[in-house]
Amino acid sequence: MALRDFGEIAEKLRRSTVLVLPGPRGNGSGVIWSADGVIVTNAHVARGSHLRVQLWDGRELEATVVSRDSRRDLAELRVSAANLPAATAADSSQIRPGELAIAIGNPLGFVGALTTGVIHAVGPLERLGSEHWVQADVRLAPGNSGGPLADARGRVIGINTMVAGSLALAVPSNAVTGFLASDPIDAWLGVSVAPVRVPCRGTRAKAFGAVLLGVEPDSPAANASLLPGDILLGTDEKSFGSLDDLASALRGSGPRLLRLAFLRGDYERFRRVTVQIGAQRIPRSAAAA
Secondary structure, three states: OOHHHHHHHHHHHHHOEEEEEOOOOOOEEEEEEEOOOEEEEOOOOOOOOEEEEEOOOOOEEEEEEEEEEOOOOEEEEEEOOOOOOOOOEOOHHHOOOOOEEEEEEOHHHOOOEEEEEEEEEEEOOOOOOOOOEEEEOOOOOOOOOOOEEEOOOOOEEEEEEEEEOOEEEEEEHHHHHHHHHOOOOEEOOOEEEEEEEEEOOOOOOEEEEEEEEEEOOOOHHHHOOOOOOOEEEEEOOOEOOOHHHHHHHHOOOOOEEEEEEEEOOOOOOOEEEEEEEOOOOOOHHHOOO
C-alpha cells in the first residue's frame, strides 16, 4: 500500500468519524454507520437521551439515543440528515493477529487524530466477562471512546471502548451489527465500573464486586444517591459474579425498578438501594423525525 493510498484511507475514515458532545463537559467519538443518519458510539459516551454531534465539515446536529446496551458499551444515535459519509464495516471474525490497525478519534480535544498499531488478539479477557474484544496496541486517550478501529483498507473492525494495560479494546464490528439489528435496549445506569474482590465477613474468601469509578449527573445511579467508591454486590435475586451479571441485571426495556445491594466505606455493613431505570422506548422509524 502506497503512502498516498494510506492518506486517502485515513481521510475517508475521518469523514466517517464524528465528535460526540454529550454535555458542557467532555466529549467522545462516534462512527457514521449508515448514510441516512445512524451513528454508533459507546454507551458511556452517550449520556442522557439527547446530545449533539459534530460532523467532519463542522456541522452540528442534534442526536437522539435510540438504543443503549451497557453490556457491550454500545449506543445507537440518530440524526436528521441524509447522504452522510458512512463507514464500511468489515467481518471481525476474519481479523488475524499482526494485521495493521488504525484508530481515529477526538482525544483531548484534537479532532480527527489518527494512531496506528497492530492487532494482538480477538477474544475475551480475564475479569471482563465472556464478551470478545478486538485487542490492539494503538494509543488511545480520553475522547477516543466510540471512534472506529479500522483495518489497512479503512474498514471498521471495532468501536474503541477502553484501555487495558497497554492494549486498546474495541467492540468487534460483528457485535455492533448484531446490536443494531436487535430490538431497542435502554439499559443505562450511568456509571463506569471496575471489578474488585471484597473480603467476606468471617472468612478468608472474597466476593466479587463492581466498584463505581464515576457516576454521571442526572443518571439513574445519581438519582438513587449512589456515589463513586460504592461497590455493587448484586440484586435481591442474585449476587454478581462478573461484570456480565451487572449488565444482565440492567437489560430490558421500559421504566422499571432495580434493587441493588452495595457497600459504602464499611465492608461489614450491606446497604440496599432502589434504582429507577429504563426510558420510554423510542421506535427506530421515528428517531430521525
